[in-house]
Amino acid sequence: MLNVGKIEEGFVLDHIKAGKSLSIYEHLGLDKLDCTVAIIKNARSEKMGKKDILKVECDINTLDLDVLAFIDHNITVNVIKAGEIVQKKELVLPQQIKNVIKCHNPRCITSIEQELPHIFVLADSAKEVYRCKYCEEKYRENAIF
Amino acid sequence: MRHLMNPLDFSVEELDRLFDLANEIEKNPAKYAHVCDGKILATCFYEPSTRTRLSFESAMTRLGGRVIGFADANSSSAAKGESVSDTIRVISCYADICAMRHPKEGAPMVASEKSRIPVINAGDGGHYHPTQTLTDLLTIRSLKGHLDGFTIGLCGDLKFGRTVHSLINALVRYPGTRFIFISPEELKVPDYITEMLREKNVPYEEVIRLENVMPQLDMLYMTRVQKERFFNEEDYVRLKDFYVLDTAKMELAREDMLVLHPLPRVNEISVEVDDDPRAAYFRQAQYGVYVRMALIMTLLGLAS
Numbered sequence: 001m002l003n004v005g006k007i008e009e010g011f012v013l014d015h016i017k018a019g020k021s022l023s024i025y026e027h028l029g030l031d032k033l034d035c036t037v038a039i040i041k042n043a044r045s046e047k048m049g050k051k052d053i054l055k056v057e058c059d060i061n062t063l064d065l066d067v068l069a070f071i072d073h074n075i076t077v078n079v080i081k082a083g084e085i086v087q088k089k090e091l092v093l094p095q096q097i098k099n100v101i102k103c104h105n106p107r108c109i110t111s112i113e114q115e116l117p118h119i120f121v122l123a124d125s126a127k128e129v130y131r132c133k134y135c136e137e138k139y140r141e142n143a144i145f
Numbered sequence: 146m147r148h149l150m151n152p153l154d155f156s157v158e159e160l161d162r163l164f165d166l167a168n169e170i171e172k173n174p175a176k177y178a179h180v181c182d183g184k185i186l187a188t189c190f191y192e193p194s195t196r197t198r199l200s201f202e203s204a205m206t207r208l209g210g211r212v213i214g215f216a217d218a219n220s221s222s223a224a225k226g227e228s229v230s231d232t233i234r235v236i237s238c239y240a241d242i243c244a245m246r247h248p249k250e251g252a253p254m255v256a257s258e259k260s261r262i263p264v265i266n267a268g269d270g271g272h273y274h275p276t277q278t279l280t281d282l283l284t285i286r287s288l289k290g291h292l293d294g295f296t297i298g299l300c301g302d303l304k305f306g307r308t309v310h311s312l313i314n315a316l317v318r319y320p321g322t323r324f325i326f327i328s329p330e331e332l333k334v335p336d337y338i339t340e341m342l343r344e345k346n347v348p349y350e351e352v353i354r355l356e357n358v359m360p361q362l363d364m365l366y367m368t369r370v371q372k373e374r375f376f377n378e379e380d381y382v383r384l385k386d387f388y389v390l391d392t393a394k395m396e397l398a399r400e401d402m403l404v405l406h407p408l409p410r411v412n413e414i415s416v417e418v419d420d421d422p423r424a425a426y427f428r429q430a431q432y433g434v435y436v437r438m439a440l441i442m443t444l445l446g447l448a449s
Binding site for chain 1: 230247250255
């Protein structure tokens, strides 16, 4: 059994669907941060069978985790300070998500404009509907980058 | 700085002010003949649309301003691969306001994000055509005196017709509106529109035959079955003649019903209807100029 030590300050993202931790690593922009990150793949889980876990040692104000709510509701976010869990963070659907999902409407300007980010805006929070900022095409499953 | 991307960008109150100004211009054009002296409108048309472009050019010219621009993508730097963002940055150096038509949905919005001058969406693919909607609303308000409480029949291509979708979205803001959608099964109004109407408790009916509903209508909005929206020539040929308005059908309509059409017409309104006083589509084109004049003035901050 692999053991990864405690962190002093930062986040533990638990109950990530097995195999998804690397994509979350990218969407959170962790590759751009100069901090210690432990990626644990396929950890044993009673609830899920297998799961991924991300441990991020960083100032807890540096990371915007809202995008997680869009990617996977079931992720548990533990906020760590002085080595202890101080909060189980509730995830809120972000108003806007950038370069996480791709607009697949061939008539949308995002299909041709150079380096234009793919931005989706929360159109209906009750129904969790996101629409492309430019063409308003509704987000469909499997459009994640 | 204000842009116009979507017909709903303006509140009902702001639209009232815009339409008041348009009616004022209609009554007293000489007073407004020089308000844009020294100003330049750039018409950036990445796909051809003679009517909309000329309407903008006429509007700016009648306000005393000047017009520069291009009429299709082949005669612009887009043919060399320039992005919309770069084009608008350059146009911002040349003009005071820009009207942009583009085949890709959202292109004018991309432009507005990088622009130093107001951008008007003059049509972005099948998405929005807000100045057509403003034209439609001004026509109705000018000829009927108000915008609330009407039963509006929309006929023809209700699936791909962006003018129809925009007009529906704009009219639901006025109380007492009721819609009757008249189209073949293949060109029915999209589900998201009917869902929106149900959510807002706006009554609507969907029917196949125009004759059956003519007596109920305060307004009949006819649309062209656009060839470019079809992938397949056979479907186009089969559907284009489905709904033709002629004098026989007009006899079933009320005395004060208005017939509107965004134009160009192909054959969905017989020319014999043109002389009927209820045919308002050419007056509508005239209101299109007035509303664009009022819009240019408003976005340039010259309206007060």
